[in-house]
Amino acid sequence: MHEELVDHLTRSTPLSRGEALRVVQDVLAYFDETTQDFVRRRHRELQARGLVNTEIFERIEADLKYRAVAPPELTLRQLRRMVYG
Numbered sequence: 042m043h044e045e046l047v048d049h050l051t052r053s054t055p056l057s058r059g060e061a062l063r064v065v066q067d068v069l070a071y072f073d074e075t076t077q078d079f080v081r082r083r084h085r086e087l088q089a090r091g092l093v094n095t096e097i098f099e100r101i102e103a104d105l106k107y108r109a110v111a112p113p114e115l116t117l118r119q120l121r122r123m124v125y126g
Contacts, residue, residue, distance in 0.1 A: 043065050043069075046065055047061045047062050047065055050064065050065070072108070072109045076105070076108075076112040076115075076123075077123045079104075079105070079108070080101055080105075080120055080123040080124060081123060081124055083097075083100075083101050083104060084097055084098075084101065084124045087100060087101075094121075098117050098120050098121065099117075101120055102115070102117065102120065
């Protein structure tokens with residue numbers, strides 16, 4: 042799977058074929074995360090850094106715009122519901 046990308050990585054970086062394959066699989070798994078899972082994970086990460094919810098939800102809102110497949114724009118209320126139900 043994704044042989045051309047693995048080949049490209051092995052030609053353009055010092056990665057071995059096995060390492061390049063693992064990188065590709067890790068990146069695909071990262072972008073396979075649902076919007077709801079992403080919001081919950083980022084909330085936990087930012088909360089662990091000591092940020093307050095106002096800052097957290099603003100940052101998550103900005104982060105979502107740069108996902109590989111950006112979801113529809115979500116309100117702060119929708120983001121809060123993803124985290125707290």
